[in-house]
Amino acid sequence: MKPKLWSLVACSLLFLAGCTAPPETIQPPPAATRPATTQPKEHDITGELKQKIDKLIHQLAAEDFTTREAAETELRNLLLKYSKNFDFVLAHTKHHLDIAKDPEVKTRLERMKIEQYLEWGITGPLLKQFPDILAQLTSPDGFDRYNIVERLGNSKHPDATNTLLKALCDKDEDVREVAARGLGQIGDPRAIESL
Numbered sequence: 001m002k003p004k005l006w007s008l009v010a011c012s013l014l015f016l017a018g019c020t021a022p023p024e025t026i027q028p029p030p031a032a033t034r035p036a037t038t039q040p041k042e043h044d045i046t047g048e049l050k051q052k053i054d055k056l057i058h059q060l061a062a063e064d065f066t067t068r069e070a071a072e073t074e075l076r077n078l079l080l081k082y083s084k085n086f087d088f089v090l091a092h093t094k095h096h097l098d099i100a101k102d103p104e105v106k107t108r109l110e111r112m113k114i115e116q117y118l119e120w121g122i123t124g125p126l127l128k129q130f131p132d133i134l135a136q137l138t139s140p141d142g143f144d145r146y147n148i149v150e151r152l153g154n155s156k157h158p159d160a161t162n163t164l165l166k167a168l169c170d171k172d173e174d175v176r177e178v179a180a181r182g183l184g185q186i187g188d189p190r191a192i193e194s195l
Contacts, residue, residue: 121162153182
């Protein structure tokens with residue numbers, strides 16, 4: 001064998017031997033040492049919302065009429081402003097409604113809840129049948145919205161028509177489809193043009 005060729009074969013064998021060495025003989029490179037960096041604290045939106053709601057509920061019981069009105073308006077705005085956290089805002093507000101002893105606070109919160117339901121066209125017996133309907137209709141989770149829209153359609157209740165008409169504009173195609181099917185089951189003539 002020529003010296004150059006022999007040298008090439010020897011280098012190749014040495015190279016292959018290094019590549020096939022048992023794992024315990026291969027030492028990992030030392031971990032790079034870097035100073036620990038402090039991560040910025042994540043903004044706790046639900047904690048902030050809880051504080052805002054608690055403060056506004058307290059203001060609903062104020063002696064000053066203007067303060068009570070402003071607090072009620074701000075509570076309504078929270079439901080719109082924090083749409084991604086709608087379920088949390090609604091649940092925490094409902095908690096206050098359940099435990100409220102002050103008649104002024106209870107009356108205002110009950111009125112707000114009913115007005116929100118009415119905005120969706122949900123009235124009378126349907127409210128009793130689906131007490132948590134509003135939270136599900138505005139949930140960011142498409143499956144939640146699909147589930148409640150399907151149940152409304154299956155109820156075949158005429159009061160569900162307005163709500164299902166709104167659901168025809170949902171961003172989720174499946175929700176729109178089940179809303180259309182529900183409107184067909186109810187058979188309300190008001191739905192013909194939209195369908």
